[in-house]
Amino acid sequence: MSKAVKRNISITGPQTFSENVEIKEPMAYAGGSPSVQQALRHTFKEMGAVKGLKGLLKMNQKNGFDCPSCAWPDPEKPKPGAEYCENGAKALADEATTENVGADFFKKHSVEELSLLSDYELNKHGRLTEPLVLNVESKHYETISWDNAYQLIASELRKINSPDEAIFYTSGRSSNEAAFLYGMFARALGTNNMPDCSNMCHESSGVALSETLGIGKGSVKLEDFYDAEVVIIAGQNPGTNHPRMLSALEKCKKNGGKIISINPLKEAGLVSFKNPQKVKGWLGNAVALADIHLQVNINQDIALVKLLLKKLLRLDEESNGGVFDHRFIEQYTEGYQKLAADLEQYDEEQLLEQSGVDESLVKTTTALLAKKSKIIICWAMGLTQHKNGVENIREFVNLLLLKGAIGKPNAGTCPVRGHSNVQGDRSVGIHHYVNNTLNEKIEAHFGFKAPTKQGYDTVESIHAMHEGNAKVFICLGGNFLMAASDTEYTAEAIQNCELTVQISTKLNRSHLVTGKTALILPTLGRSEKDQQNGKEQFITTENSMGKVRWSKGFLKPTYGNLKSEPEIIAEIANTYFNGNHSVPWEKLGSDYSMIREYIDKIAKGFDETEKRSKGTGYYLPNNARELDFSNLPNGKAQITINQLPEHDLKSDELMLMTIRSHDQFNTTIYGMDDRYRGVYNERRVLFMNEMDMKSKGLDKMDVVHIRSNYDNIERKAFNFLVIPYDIPKGNMAAYYPETNVLVPYNHFADRSQTPISKSIKVSIEKVEV
Template sequence: MSEEIKQPSAENPEHLGDLKLEKPKTWAAGIPAVVAAMDHIFKEAGTVRGMHALLRMNQKGGFDCSSCAWPDPDDDRSPIAEYCENGAKALAEEATTKKLTAEFFAQNSVAGLSALTDMEIGKKGRIAQPVYLPKGGTHYQPISWDEAFKKVGQALNNLASPNEAAFYTSGRTGNEASFIYQLFTKEYGTNNLPDCSNMCHESTSVALAETIGIGKGTVTLHDFYDTDVIIIIGQNPGTNHPRMLTALRKAKENGSKIIAINPLFEAGLLGFKDPQTVKGVIGITQQVADLYLQVKINGDMALIKALELLLLEADEEAPGTVLDHTFIKEKTTGYDALRAHLLKYSLNDLAVAAGVPAEQIREAANMIKHKSKIIICWAMGVTQHQNGVATVKEISNLVLMKGSIGKAGAGLCPVRGHSNVQGNRTMMIYDKPYEKQLNKIKEVYGFEPPREHGYDVVDSIKAMHQGKLKVFVAMGGNFLSATPDTTYTAEAMRKLKLSVHISTKLNRGHLVHGEESIILPCLARSDKDILNGKEQFVSCENSMGVIQQSKGVLEPISPDLLSEVAIVCRMAKATLGSRSVIGWDKFAADYDNIRADIEKVIPGFNSYNERVRLPGGFYIPNAPREGKFELQDGSTLAKFNVAELPVHTLANDEYMMTSIRSHDQFNTTIYGLHDRYRGVDNERRVIFMNEKDIQKAGLKSGDKVDLFNHTDGIERVARLFVVVPYNIPERCTATYYPETNVLVPISSVAEKSNTPTSKMVIIKISKVAG
C-alpha cells in the first residue's frame, strides 16, 4: 500500500518558494487578464485547438464554461470573448493535450505522486484510460471498462446495506448525468448523495427555502441593468466570478450605486478595466464600489442588523417613506417580532460587532433608504460560518423590509461557485429529498425509493471514519482537498473498501484511497460526445435559473474515454442487473431520452427537448421572482427571521482565520502561483495579517510560522507559512484554500446546513525556529 502522508491537502513542505511581494492592485481584469488567459490556453492546448474552443465557450450552441455559474447574457454575446481569465484557465486545464497513459502510471507510484503539490498533480494532464489500484498495490494499472464496472457492481452488491455506499457529485456534472445518477442511487437503495453544495451554498439553500420557499436566487441578469443599489457581501467577483464585473459596469453606467462588504479590500470590488471596451484596453479604470465597508470576519450579520435598525428608525420618524408596509402586510409574516428584536440594539453596539464605523453604516443606510430596486449578492464569505443560515435569513429580512423582491431590478442573488451546482440540486442530487419528489419517482418508474435521509459531505466523512461507509463513488471533484479537517478526512478515506472516481484529471483525492481504487476517465465539458453518428449535448443551470445546452467542440484526447452519462448507465447495469426497471440502454443511446424522463419527473421542464435547443435556453419557474411564496409548510407568506448575534471570544494569542482563493485557482484546481491582485507571487503558503497584530506578536514580514487549531482538544497544524502584512481588520487573518483546510474542524459546521465553517476558524500562530 502507498505510504501515508500526514496532511494530504497541505503537503507538509520542507522548503518554500522564492516569495515575491508587490503592492496589491486596485483594479481587476484589463490587458493583463487577456495575456494570462492566452498564455494558459496556448501552453496547454496549443493555438489552433485552444482558440477553437475559446470561440465556442459560453456561446449559443457551444459549450458551457466548467468554471463559475455566472449567467450568459440572454441576448447578444461577445463573438470573441464571452469568457473571463479564469474561465480560459479552466478550459486550458481540460483542453490540454497532455495525457496520462498506462506508461505514466507504471512509472509513477501513488506514494511518489503524493509527494507533489496539488498544482503539480493537476498539471500532469488528462487521464487517458481506466486504471485500477489493487489491494496492497503501489501503482495504478490499466483495467478494461467492462472489468472496472464489474468490480464496482460486485463491491456495491456485496455490501450489507445500500447505506454503506455514498455517491458524491461535483458542480461540473451536467443535468442529464446528475438526474440518472440520483435515479441509480435511489433504485440501488440509498439517499447518500453528498455534493459540493454541502460545502458552499447549502446555508443559502436551507435559509431561502425556509424564508421565501425556494433555495435559489430571485434575480435575472437584466435586473442588474435596472437596479438602484447592488450590495455585495462576502464575495470577490474579480477572482471568483470575473464576468460579473461586466454586469456591474453596465449597472454603474445605468446609474446604480454599489456597496461592497468584505474583510479584505479586493481589486475586483475597487475598480475594473474591461478588456472588451476601448477604455479598458487603454487602461482607464472604472470605479466599482461607491462605498466599501470593511467588516471583520463574521461581522456581516451585525452590519445587516445595523442597516435594518437605521431603516426602521427612519421609517418610524416618517412612517411609510422607507419601508414597504403594504408588501410587509400582504406578503410576509413575523415582522413585529423582528421589529421588537431590532429595537433591543444600539447602532454603536452593532457597529462594534461588525467592525465598521457607525458613520459608514449610516452612509450605507442613506444609499438604500429611499430605494426599492435593491439587489443583494453573496457567496462563501456569508455561508461558511456557524451562523451562515441565520445570516442569509438576515439578508432576506433586509430585502423583505424594503419590498425588494418580485420586481424588476430587485431581489436576492446568491452567486454560485461552480457551473452546474445549482442544476445538480434541481436534478434531485440531495441527501434529504422531499416527499413530493420521491412520490413522483415511484409514480413514473414503479419502484419504491428510500425515504430515509442520507449522508451529506460532513456526515459521509464521519461515517467513513466509523466504518459505516465502505464504498465511495465520486462524480468529479477533488473530494479530499475540498473537504475540512483533511487529516481526519484522509484517515476516513483510507478505511474504505473501494473508492471510485469519475474524473478528467488526476488529483489528490485519487492518491488517498480505500483498500482498492478505480479511476474512470470521462469526457470534459468541451469534448465532443458522438453516439451512433449523432452529436450529443448536455444541459446546465446557471446561478439565475437558466437551463441551456452545452455541446463540446474538441476531439477527445483519447478514444478510451466515456461520457458521464455512459459511465452512470453502465455502472447501474453492472450493479442492478435484471432487477432494474429503468431503461439504462435507452438513456445511454440518446440523451434526449433522459430529458424526456426529466420532463416527467421534475416540474418546470415541460417541452424540455424543444426548449433547451432554443438559443440561450429557458428559465425554469421561480415563484418569488413573480412575487409569490410557496413554502414547504404550505404557507404563502415570506418569513422574517429573528436571530441573535454570534459571539466570538478570543484569547490574547488567538486569531480568526478565513480561507480565500488566489487569483490563480478555481476551487481546488491551482492554475499557477501568481495571486496578481493581492501582489503575491511564487508561493501559496502565506498568512495575511494586520500590521498591528504582526508587531504585537513579535513577528515581522517574511517570518515563517506554523498555524494551529485546538477545537475539541485536538491539535491541528498547518506547517510553514510566511507572514504577509495586509489591509485586514485586527485579529483577522486570511490564508489560501485548500492549504489550510487541515485546520477546519470536522465538528465546526453551520447550524441547520451542516456546512464546514471554512470562513471562520480560530487559530494560533507560532514562529518557526531558525
C-alpha cells in the same frame, strides 16, 4: 485473499516554500490587458494556439458549450466569440490540455511518490486517458478494461450489508443528464447517501432562502443588474471567482446604480474594473465599482445589518413610513413587528464596535438605502461558511423584505454559485433528504420505489466512512479530499473504504488518498465532442439564476478511450442490475434526449427541455419572482429574528478565513500567483493586520505555524509566510485547500451543516528559521 499493502501517502503534499517568492503591492483594478494576456498564455500553453482559439470562440455561445468554470449566467445576446473571462479561459485550457497521463506514467510513479507533489504539480500532469485500478496489494495504478471496472464496482456494491454503506458524491461540474442518472442509480440501489459540493458551500443559502422565501435559489435574473439602484456584494470576490459579473456591475454603474461591498478584504475586483472586452478597458482608465466598502470583521455581518436596520427603522418612523415598503410588508410578509421589537434591544454603539465598520460609512450606507428600493444582494462563501451561516443570509433577506425588494425587476436575492452546474445537480435530484413528490414520480415513471430514509450529507458521509459504516465511495468529479474540511480526518475516513471510485478528467490528490482498492474512470470534458452510436449528443446545465441551457462540445477528444459521464453511470448501473431493471440504463446512456424526457417527467419545473434548452435556454419556475409564498407559514415570506454570532476568542486567538488565490478555481490550482493581492510564486502565505503582526513580534516574511483547537483536538497547518495586508485587526486570511486541515469536520453551520471555513479560531506560532 490478497493482503492489503500499507501505503505511506502524504495527505497534503509538500509544506515548503518556493525559492522565488515575490510580494508586491496589490493591484488597484481587475481585468484589463493582464487578464487577456494571462487567458491567452494559459490557453496557448496547454492547448496550442489553433485549438485554443477554436475553444474560446465557442465557449458560452448559443451553439457552443457551457463554460466549465463558474455558474455566472450568459446574456441573452452573447458577445460573438468573446463571452468568457480569464478564469473561464484557464478552465478550458486546464480541461482541454494536450498533456496526459496513462499506464506508463503510473507504472513509473507509485501513489506514494505522486503524493509528495503539490496539488498544482499533480494537476499539471494532464488528462487521464484510460481506466485504472489500484489493487489492494499494490502501490501502482494499472490499466483495467471498462467492463472489468464496472464488474469490480458491481461486485463491491453487492458485498455491502446495506445500500447505506455506499456513498455517491457529486461535483458541480457534472451535467444535468449525468447527475440525474447518478441520483437515480443511488436510489435504485436503495440509498439517499448523495452528498454534493453544495453541502460545503451554498447549503446555508438553500436553507435560509427556503425558510424565508420558499425556494432555495436566488430570485434575480442577469438583466436585473443593469438597472438596479443598489447592488450589495457581501462575502464575495467577483474579480477572482466570477469575473464576468464585473461586466454586469459596470452596466449597473453606467446606468446610475450604486455598489456596496461588504468584506474584510478590499478586493481589486470591487475597487475598479477595466473591461478587457472593450478598447477603453485596455487603453483608458478603470471604472470605479464599489461606491462604499464596508470592511466588516469576519462573520460580523449580522451586527452590521442589524445596525443598518435599526437606523433605517428610526428613519422610517421619523418619516411616517417613508423608508420601508409597508404595503409590501403587509401584503407579502410575516414577522415585521417582532423584528422591530427585537431591534430595540440592541445598542448601536455595540453593534458598530462588533461589526468593525467605520461609523461615517454606516451613515452613508443608511442614507443611500433609505432612498432606494431596487436593491440586489449578492453573496457567496463569505456569508455561508460560518456557524451562523443560515442566519447571516436570513438577516440580509430581512433587509430586502422591508424594502419590498423581492419579486420585482432589478431587485432580489443572488447567491452566486461556484461550479458551473452545482445548482442544476440539485434541481435534477442530487440531495440526501427525502422528497415524497419526487419519490412518487420515480415510482410512476421508472417503476421502482425510492428509499424513504434520509441519507448522508458531506459531513455525515465523512463520519460514516471514518467509523467504518460506509464501504464504497463513488465520486462523480471533484477532488473530495481537498474540498472537504478536516483534511487528515477526511483522509482517514476515505482510507477506511473497501473501494473508492473517481470519475475524473485530471489527476488530483483524491486519486492518491484512496480506499483499499481504487478505480479511476476517465471522462470527457465539457468542451469535447460526445458521440453515442454515431450521433452527437448535447448536455444541459443550470446557471446561478435558474436558467437551463444546452451545451455541446465540439473539440475532438484527444484520447480514444474516454467515455462520457452519462455513459459511465449508465453502464455501472446496467452491470450492477445484470441488465434486468425497470430503468432502461443502456438506452439512457447512449441517448441523452431520452434522459431529458425523464427529467421533464420527474424533476420539478423541467418542461420540454430538449427544445427549450437550445440557444440561451429557459428559466425554471421561481415562486419568489412571482411573489408566491403559498408554501410558507400563512402564505407569507418570513421576516426572521437572528442572533449575533458568539466566537469567544481566547487572548491568543485570531479569526481566520479561507480564500482562493486568483490562480485557482475551487480546488484546482492553475498557477502559483495571486496578482490581485500581489503574491507571486507561493501559496503558503498568511495575510495579517500589521498591528497584529507587531503584537505577535512578527515581521514581513516571518514563518509561522497556524493552529486550531476545537474539542481539545489540536490541528496544525505548517509553514506559512506572514504578509502584512489591509485586513481588520484580529482577522487573518489564507488560501484553501492548504488551510482546510484546520477546519474541524464536526463544527458547521446550524441546520445546513456547512463547514466553518470562513471563521476558524486559530493561534499562530513563530518558527525560528
